[in-house]
Structures are given as C-alpha cells and as structure tokens.
Amino acid sequence: MSKYEDYNSASRNYDNQRFAMGSDVMAAMIQFHCGKPLKDLHVLDAGCGTGNYAKALIDYGVGQVTLLDASPGMLEKAKVKLADAIESGKIKEVVEATMPPIPFPDASFDAVMFNLVLHHLDATGSGNFIKATQTLKEAVRILRPEGTVIISTCLPSTYTHAVWCAQLSMTLTERFNKIMPSVEQLDEMFEVCQLRCVQKMNILGSALVLHHIDTESSTEFPSVTHTLKEARRVTVSGGVILITTCLPTTISGDMWMTQLNMELSARFNRYNPSVEQFEKLFMAANISCVQKMNILGSSISKEYFNFEGPLDEAWRKTSSYWQLATETELEDIKRKITELKSKGELEKWARDHDNSDTAGVLTMFVCECK
Structure with missing residues (x-):
C-alpha cells in the first residue's frame, strides 16, 4: 500500500x-x-x-x-x-x-x-x-x-x-x-x-553515423532525409529502423568534456538533429517513430572518464566532436584541463559537469515503416 x-x-x-x-x-x-x-x-x-x-x-x-x-x-x-x-x-x-x-x-x-x-x-x-x-x-x-x-x-x-x-x-x-x-x-x-x-535508460517523450552524412551544418539535413528514405525503401512493410545519436541537448548539458568549450559544442550541435528535427525527418521519409529512449551511462566510450583524454590526440580521434575544434579552442581546452589538474580539481569539475548516469549520452529512436 x-x-x-x-x-x-x-x-x-x-x-x-x-x-x-x-x-x-x-x-x-x-x-x-x-x-x-x-x-x-x-x-x-x-x-x-x-x-x-x-x-x-x-x-x-x-x-x-x-x-x-x-x-x-x-x-x-x-x-x-x-x-x-x-x-x-x-x-x-x-x-x-x-x-x-x-x-x-x-x-x-x-x-x-x-x-x-x-x-x-x-x-x-x-x-x-x-x-x-x-x-x-x-x-x-x-x-x-x-x-x-x-x-x-x-x-x-x-x-x-x-x-x-x-x-x-x-x-x-x-x-x-x-x-x-x-x-x-x-x-x-x-x-x-x-x-x-x-x-538503464530514459524513455523520451511527452544509426550512430547519421550526423556525419550532411557535411554542411544546417537545419534541413537533406542527405539524412534522403538516407532515411532509402532505408524505408529497402525495409519490408512493418519493418523496423533503429537510429542511435547524440542529441544537441545532451552535448550541451550532460557530457563533461563538451562543457570545456561551449563554442565548439555549439558548432558541433549544428551537425546533430534535435528531437524535433528528427520528427520532421521521419515524417518526410514516411516512417513512424514508435519509441525514443536515452541509454543511461557513458558506455558509448571505454575511456569516457579519462579526464586527461582531451590532451591526447589519439583519444580525441575516437570522437568526431574533436575534429571540429580549432587550434585555438584545443589550446584553451588543454590549458583549462592542466590548470584544473594542477589544483587537484579536475575530477571534481568533470563529475560536477557530467550527467551521463542520469540523462544518458546515447539516444535511440525505434521507427516502424508505414
């Protein structure tokens, strides 16, 4: 009771x-x-x-x-x-x-x-x-x-x-x-x-590479729309299309490393459709989204909590996020990490700025072909 x-x-x-x-x-x-x-x-x-x-x-x-x-x-x-x-x-x-x-x-x-x-x-x-x-x-x-x-x-x-x-x-x-x-x-x-x-997952509501398809940042995502239409074409009636992505809201507010430089994050977000933009893309492709969810935790990356990772070029190359960084932004990020580490505050800062355990990093859309 x-x-x-x-x-x-x-x-x-x-x-x-x-x-x-x-x-x-x-x-x-x-x-x-x-x-x-x-x-x-x-x-x-x-x-x-x-x-x-x-x-x-x-x-x-x-x-x-x-x-x-x-x-x-x-x-x-x-x-x-x-x-x-x-x-x-x-x-x-x-x-x-x-x-x-x-x-x-x-x-x-x-x-x-x-x-x-x-x-x-x-x-x-x-x-x-x-x-x-x-x-x-x-x-x-x-x-x-x-x-x-x-x-x-x-x-x-x-x-x-x-x-x-x-x-x-x-x-x-x-x-x-x-x-x-x-x-x-x-x-x-x-x-x-x-x-x-x-x-663990969050069910949201009232393919990992889709954001790479449109090489120019925009709000239309024409190549993504075309790709979804192609996926619809090759999927049997009643079939399922699964899409995983990182939402702009996740990138802006829930991942520690993306808060080291908000200008870089804002630029990266222009390549990532929002939930509202995805819904328009699904409608244009004649597919129905039947479930949305956030996968809780940071298991998208084995070394997600390597707080000195941004200092290492090999670590940065595992994420497309870093490929949009300018040299000036990288130097600013490296300087911030080095300063936090010297003060013994790096891990606390990163964990205070990370919500991956409660908000998740990866978002999944489950779509049915009409």
Whole structure:
C-alpha cells in the first residue's frame, strides 16, 4: 500500500491519465534477458494498478501474467480491463497484498515488474528505502534462474529539470524527490539485493553515423532525409529502423568534456538533429517513430572518464566532436584541463559537469515503416 497516496480513490480516474509507457521496451528486455520466447514467460506485475502494463505485455505475447496490488479499487479496475485474459488463463492470479513481503513461493516467475512502485513503499524521506530494498530481495527470491527484474521510476534529477509542472513549486518538488531513489541509491539497493543492473535508460517523450552524412551544418539535413528514405525503401512493410545519436541537448548539458568549450559544442550541435528535427525527418521519409529512449551511462566510450583524454590526440580521434575544434579552442581546452589538474580539481569539475548516469549520452529512436 502506498504510504502517501489513496489509490482506492485514485483508481476511479486513473486510466484517464495513465498509459503503459515503455511497455514495448520492457517486453523486449524481458524476452532477451530471460532467453525465452514471450509465450513461455510468466511475469509478476508487482503493484499492477489498473493493469495497464499487464494488458500491454499480454498484447505483445507474454504467456502469463500474475497481478499483485495492495489497492482493492485498483484491482477491480484491472479485473474489468483484463476480463478476457482472466477467462483465458493468461492472467494466472489476481492477488491483493501489501509489499513487502511478496506472497509467492521461491522460483515462481521468469520476470518481476515494478512500474512506478518502489517509491511508494518508504515515505519517510530518510533516503534509506528499507521496504523497497526488502521488496527487491523478495523479487530475487521468487525469480527463476536467469530471471529478470524490470523497474520503472522517475529520477529526482528528472523531476527537478525536465518536468514542467514540477517546476511550479520547487519546495514541493524537493519534498517529493526525497522519497524517490536516485540512480546511486538504486545501485546501492541492487548491490544489497545481489541484483546486477544490465541496462538503464530514459524513455523520451511527452544509426550512430547519421550526423556525419550532411557535411554542411544546417537545419534541413537533406542527405539524412534522403538516407532515411532509402532505408524505408529497402525495409519490408512493418519493418523496423533503429537510429542511435547524440542529441544537441545532451552535448550541451550532460557530457563533461563538451562543457570545456561551449563554442565548439555549439558548432558541433549544428551537425546533430534535435528531437524535433528528427520528427520532421521521419515524417518526410514516411516512417513512424514508435519509441525514443536515452541509454543511461557513458558506455558509448571505454575511456569516457579519462579526464586527461582531451590532451591526447589519439583519444580525441575516437570522437568526431574533436575534429571540429580549432587550434585555438584545443589550446584553451588543454590549458583549462592542466590548470584544473594542477589544483587537484579536475575530477571534481568533470563529475560536477557530467550527467551521463542520469540523462544518458546515447539516444535511440525505434521507427516502424508505414
């Protein structure tokens, strides 16, 4: 049961506002990491609410889903929504219970989902997340070998900087953020529970080389548009086009090395389409973007946190970013790094100016051919 929200009351209008954001990614991740076809999987939707995610997974082909929630009002809505799935046996059980514990035998499930749930279990604002940690331990216990835990949440950094309504009252937002685990706190919880996090991503919304195709900076990207049209031409109907890129907003605000010289970053950004520009490119190419996400972390580069890397020409040559730097800019960057290092402040400055763990470096677009 949520420690601060009355979900029996909220259940009356919940589905007017909510949908299963990112459920396609979750289904793919569960199938990939469990190593089984979706039809052979049994998933626990822990804190299922009105069953939006359970319905989405069943629609994608998951064999069985068990529903668990502490709110009878939410479960009644879920039963109506999933009546056909209950009758067919695709919904195996509907259980009313408060976590922790999770009332199932060991090794019962291939996957356990917590969708915007964990922050409801501890509402003290102390940062300890004791019940959330206990619940994750229970998830480990009820998982089968090679099982997967999927967690969706909103990070404090997201609320503070990316959600418009959260910026109407920063006092309220700061209070709310105290009950939301950060990436670092989640990592600590995973370690305690002996869970290995294999992927982190931000789902965005309301090919790595595409920015190299237009050699002149502009806002039109004609060669990218032509290339996407060609990709559409050679892709079967209903096929998928995957695009990875670095967005201008990421380059400007979330990567430590790009903040060493903002003039260089501004110049580089003119070669990188924004989300809005990509959407226009997709429309022109007659392809439909069905998912956008940021991959959290800095694993795009093995030596991303080599803070003296910009001093090394071989290090710089691994990124096209540096190829646009003038000699004057390079000298300015080298001087800044050398000064920070001499003061013993280089690592702190870089980490203070880096948001790759919470905002990500790489953005992925998943597109369907119409």
